[in-house]
Amino acid sequence: MTTTDEDERTRNASTKTNPDIYDEDGVVRSDFLTEVNDAIERGDTPFLQQNVVRLHESELGDLLESLPADQRLALVQLLGDDFDMTALTQVDDAIRMEIVDQLPNDQIAAGIGELDSDDAVYILEDLDQEDRDEILSQLPFTERVRLRRALDYPESSAGRRMQTEFVAVPPFWTVGQTIDYMREEEGLPEAFTQIFVIDPTFKLLGSVDLDRILRAKRQTKVESIMRETSHPIPAVMDQEEAAQVFEQYDLLSAAVVDENDRLVGVLTIDDVVDVIHEEADEDIKRLGGVGDEELSDNITSTVRSRFVWLAVNLITAILASSIIDVFDGAIEKMVALAVLMPIVASMGGNAGTQTMTVTVRALATGDLDIYNAFRVIRREAGVGFLNGILFAIIMGAIATFWFHDFQLGIVIGAAMIINLVAAALGGILLPLVLHRFGADPAIASSAFVTTVTDCTGYFSFLGLATWWFSIHLGR
């Protein structure tokens, strides 16, 4: 152990992330970036080979993202065959597309040949048919067949995300035979945590985790230690559903099977972690009214994607304003109504968003179902009513003092209660209804909920005021 000191350093070094590259905030260090920049500009391949090639794929991905756009391709080309294409799976879609589009197809083919099949598919699936075919045609036969099969499965399916390399043995083999096979065989996957047991037609019989193999005696038959219920994933299953199976049963990897229960690949937890991230990302962005936007998108595509949402909002805002328009006479007589009405609408909007957020999230995680829906609806209505009363008192008092008008305080208080109850009901019922009809509640709920609260807010406040003051005061 003469290398202990150096090990020590390397090990501590990587405790958080590699300090050769990252500063304390986890951002690529600017001096490192400048060095790479300069090296790219003077075409210093040896420097890059020494300092960039050794990076982990995710570190290389971060480096690519930090470089100016025109230097990314230059770096990839300077590195040539030494560039690890896995890094392309670690960058923004837009940056990947930009690099891949400009690389010659034969360089992509050479790079992709080195990758695990799931990473190769990840890069290939975004290319247009023509480029994809050209690249595939330059790959060895088995590789090509495997990738084509994965690409034939629908987008976002388990078949697209799976790795087609796996270890499979017959059930009658012993643990000893299996270990000897693994010691001899050259073409094993780069890393694996379980092996699969199949019959001669590749039908999946079960799986054995590696630790079970290591604990068993050499003469033990594989079939006697295999787990039969290994939660195989149909290749056509949506990746999101597959992720839920992984989560529910704490899987590290799972067999992917075709429609005849034949083993075609293996889905691993690292891909599932990516899926979980993507799904959470999607939910957050949809709630915020931005579609599948990425940070690297350009101005035009961003304007276009946000325009739709803002246009929907414009329609709902005009709808709410047309309610105000109905009461223009009341406002003319009493401008305080115009001053106070946005408060009622805004409180409703926020309360509705709160309820909606909880509901959308609970629907996404499967926590909300028929057994607790009624209880949750009752609770939300109760919360809306109680908070309505609290804010009715607070805002009633404020309005009374502000405009020296006790009756105005009563009117705004009553409107507040009505709107917070409406917000609670809208916030839970709209996502539930959208979900029931198969729509994604995250995408449309916030527009609908604020429409409900804006309209209810203006109508209840202005309507109550008109009625109260005309009846009670004859103003």
Place this chain on the structure above:
Amino acid sequence: MTTTDEDERTRNASTKTNPDIYDEDGVVRSDFLTEVNDAIERGDTPFLQQNVVRLHESELGDLLESLPADQRLALVQLLGDDFDMTALTQVDDAIRMEIVDQLPNDQIAAGIGELDSDDAVYILEDLDQEDRDEILSQLPFTERVRLRRALDYPESSAGRRMQTEFVAVPPFWTVGQTIDYMREEEGLPEAFTQIFVIDPTFKLLGSVDLDRILRAKRQTKVESIMRETSHPIPAVMDQEEAAQVFEQYDLLSAAVVDENDRLVGVLTIDDVVDVIHEEADEDIKRLGGVGDEELSDNITSTVRSRFVWLAVNLITAILASSIIDVFDGAIEKMVALAVLMPIVASMGGNAGTQTMTVTVRALATGDLDIYNAFRVIRREAGVGFLNGILFAIIMGAIATFWFHDFQLGIVIGAAMIINLVAAALGGILLPLVLHRFGADPAIASSAFVTTVTDCTGYFSFLGLATWWFSIHLGR
């Protein structure tokens, strides 16, 4: 292989989730629930032992959540020692607390003794000191010491989430010795994917994945196949940071080390998946203005947690309204201003939320840093300006026709441009500033951003209108 038919059934059965329990929507089947209900009511322990004990921990957790509150404890007590306490780690916090609070401490101690240390800690950490000590005192010495050590680490740290059971061998052992040790040793963890290499003082030297052991010859020395840079996680590291290390380096498990680099436990990917979920959940809920609320919380605690956020919103809404109040003279003369002003504010609020969502998300995932901040700020301002122009034209035309007033169309158009640019800048700068000062941008951004857009919207529209009409028309 005489059991093939049955295997077949079991395997297909569990493809999505177990259809003995779940219906097609993934909800616990109502007939199964009724059976369990009835069995609990007539105290039919044999039925429960036959139908409930065999469930996977997560299925049992779902069953517990679906049962009426008063039957949950009854089920746990009827099952007695056969109840798998791991299921308690799979239910809502509130439901876990409710069950654990009512169970006698010695029953908890008996159940916890069976668990992996990370699950035991998960249940113990929410108990009050007194109960916790009493339960710990009933556990065997080594078990107790291990759990206490994990509990001594700060909340949400890697030390709390780690499993204290692991396999560690000295560097000079051969692969053969290691395999023989695993075949003989009884006290191995339930499942593991790598073993660790340590010196006599438990200092971590490296790790070996099981597949590398299986591929190596028996006489190979462990130190020659171990990976030295195994990204050890300091026990005090926050779980969120630890999750980032896992994600960056696609780890399945990682050594957890104390301040002296001694191996104290292992963190596994399934815990990390939970952390990723928690963090995404937290972000979504904070953006929606609900704290760490859960679906099972009762009315009072929900009212309390949401009240704070609504109170903050009330203050900002009043601030915006006081701007309207400044222009009450203009509104009195021209009620159309009161009708149209919420549209300007609402469009700004939505555009600001869009930008904020992208920004908060990009900060959370580390995609936004000093290298692209200026580019992103420029892009957002550009997007705000372009969408501002588009909606200025649309809304200007609508206002012109609505109120037969071309000049009103010009004023609302100009205000729209101003507010959408303000929304873009507020949406990106506020989260960046909050992040810079160490605050969580998700928690406060949405209140601040809508304050900016409401105030800018009202001020720009009403201010421009006052100026324009008094100057140009002398109205």
